[in-house]
Amino acid sequence: MTAPNTGKLDTPLGILGGGQLGRMTLQAASTLGISVVIGDGKPGSPAGRMAQGEVIFNGGWDDDAAIAEIARLAPVITLENEFVDAGVLEKLERAGATVLPSPDCVRTVQDKFKQKSAMLDFGAPVPEFRAVNDPEDLQAIGDELGWPIVLKAKRDGYDGYGNRKLDSASEAGAACESLGWPDRELFVEQFVPFERELAVIIVRGRDGQIITYPVVETRQDPELHICRVVIAPANISAELSDHVAGVARTAVESVGGTGTFGVELFQLKDGRVLVNELAPRPHNSGHYSIEGCVTSQFENHVRAVLGLPMGDPSLREGAAVMVNLLGHGGDMPDHAQYTAALSVPGIHLHNYGKDESRFGRKMGHITACGPSADEAHDRAQRAADRIRM
Ligand code: ADP
DSSP states (O other), X not given: OOOOOOSSOSOOEEEEOOSHHHHHHHHHHHHTTOOEEEEESSTTOTTGGGSSEEEEOTTSSOOHHHHHHHHHHOSEEEESOTTSOHHHHHHHHHXXXXXXXXXXXXXXHTSHHHHHHHHHHHTOOOOOEEEESSTTHHHHHHHHHOSSEEEEXXXXXXXXXXXXXXXXXXXXXXXXXXXXXXXXXXXXXXXXXXXXXXXXXXXXXXXXXXXXXXXXXXXEOTTTOOEEEEEESOSSOHHHHHHHHHHHHHHHHHXXXXXXXXXXXXXXXXXXXXEEEEESSOOGGXXXXXXXXXXXXHHXXXXXXXXXXXXXXXXXSSEEEEEEEEOOSSOOOOHHHHHHHHTSTTEEEEEOOOSSOOXXXXXXXXXEEEXXXXXXXXXXXXXXXXXXX
């Protein structure tokens, strides 16, 4: 007897992490009829609330009972953040799950120093960087690379938490301590006087096939170091765009990535391009692709990790612009604010459904698509200015 046809792909997808990236991946999977199990530290996360199944990891990711349970429910498991230790991912594999991106890849990417070393060895251009064992090392490193320098935590940094810019060695001790040294390992990068920040979403299939989204410009808040706006496509020449796309592909290949990767880059005045960092997951710089591209970064992530053919990453129209809705730390928007924002024609509002607003926290985003980036930016920003998350 054959199994009843449920109209579903019979491979439930597991996702570690129930934040907005897990939620948007789940939404793309659901459209394809693929069920999703979310693993998170708490029940009722933004993605967990929408999932067919939730597995709760008590007291951290290294929870053996939860590892066994999600591996039993989901033969393929992916992640929405790079902070799950690679050792936990290996336990999931031993429990029988296929984990993509692989534990080895995540081990390399989750340590920014290892990640940069892998890119350098593979021929992807990166800023000069040096290991730091002690705050006293910073004088010599700064003198060699030139001041200012950027001190970074090797692991667990996000949205600029985990970085300090130093103008002189006199700040070394305090800066190292503020980043958690000696418990946390640090390294130093040259300060890159970039002209612009660019990003590219790359998706690599299980068979190594790669697709490349348009090169976008990302604009960060100068104080918060958090991305405010993404403009697709970046206003750069076709030649530079091809070069950037090639560098981004090399960066993802250097770590053996599978699935969607966000690649952040610096464009320098002299025309050079350096990779800032990689994220082994769908990325904020690719949210515009939900409405802006033929196939979104989330759908292509699902397709890639499940071994399905990947879809067309090209823009549907001339441009798409995304504006992040960063938390202000107060009340959530009321009906009047939703009404005002949604009155702007043709915009797409995404509210991640987080239960609490915190200052600078990514609470949602707005995308507008149109023939020109200026016009789309104007509409997306107008809507964003009307809603306080
Ligand atoms: P996070 O992982 O916390 O997002 P990043 O290392 O990507 O941190 O840095 C956040 C922002 O800080 C970057 O987008 C860029 O604006 C700035 N930045 C990071 N590294 C450098 C550098 N070496 N030179 C100049 N600016 C930098």
